[in-house]
Amino acid sequence: MSLVLLRPHILTFKNRLFPPDGSKQHLQRDLLLLFVAFLVMGCIFFILTFTMKKLEHDPLFRTFVPSKIIELMSYAFFILLLLSNTIAAIGGIFSSESMNLALAAPVSNFRLYCAKVIEILFETTSMLLVFVLPTALAYRYCLEVKDGFLIAGTLCLIPFVLIPVGLGIAFATIVVRIVALVWRRGVILLVVICGASAWVITELVQFLTYIKVQRGGTQALVQMIGFFDNPNPTWLPSRWLADILSSFLGPTLEDPLLKVGLLVSAAVGSLALGYLSFDADLLGARGAALALGRGRKHRSDRREGNDPLRGVLETVYHMIPIE
Helix, strand or coil: CHHHHHHHHHHHHHHHHCCCCCCCHHHHHHHHHHHHHHHHHHHHHHHHHHHHHHCCCCHHHHHHHHHHHHHHHHHHHHHHHHHHHHHHHHHHHHCCCCHHHHHHCCCCHHHHHHHHHHHHHHHHCHHHHHHHHHHHHHHHHHCCCCCCHHHHHHHHHHHHHHHHHHHHHHHHHHHHHHHHHHCCCCHHHHHHHHHHHHHHHHHHHHHHHHCCCCCCHHHHHHHHHHCCCCCCCCCCHHHHHHHHHHCCCCCCCCCHHHHHHHHHHHHHHHHHHHHHHHHHHHHHHHHHHHHHHHHHHHHHHHHHCCCHHHHHHHHHHHHCCCC
């Protein structure tokens, strides 16, 4: 039944590959996006390969930097996936008009939840592959990693990307409920952006004053990466994934099987938490989101007639050749 709910997306993908009218407009855009994606992947691969080849004879680099790069990447992508999954859940579940048909169909909330998990998963993990795949190939090409590095990384990425999906749906339910109650013309969003910007600027200033330029490039790189060691505590899934993959780079004192168990159990728990929030407050949160959207649309329609900036932005937007 979940495949029935995903059938519109499957047909959309099929029509983009083989358009019924023979138009090649979407094909040209898709090829352009694929070209940009492969270009980014190639740049990442060659930059990492060049850097690791230049510093491969430095013992400090080989024992410290590769594992820290994995740790920083896993931490950054976990935060990005958590944010993107939350936004995708708000748009695809609580604000999507197509959900009316799904709610009217004789489908249980569990099957509807499974379909939405698959849909959100495909929407938010494409960028992860663009960065992770060339990095893994560069490590396999330049470093003496143990056998099974690519296979273990692929298997561990499955629970790693499932954790933000479940948490994102749970967070989306909470955010929609709170925002619908206290939203006042974007005040919350403005406060969050200003606070986050102030924090980033403060951390950046401290970071620039902390880093000291030295002759040894490896030592400066180690000092720079070490600055980010604290934001990735041991209780985050990104740390577990980094420890598992780092065990293939050299000897380690920790048991990677324990971290595998933590990843799998956290994935199951986050999906269960997402389903509980989805099942308990789907209609309430969706009603609040639609009511908020109608109110904002009504205010926007009243201002649309005398808003020249909106007309300029829409004209520029429609001139962009990529959707």
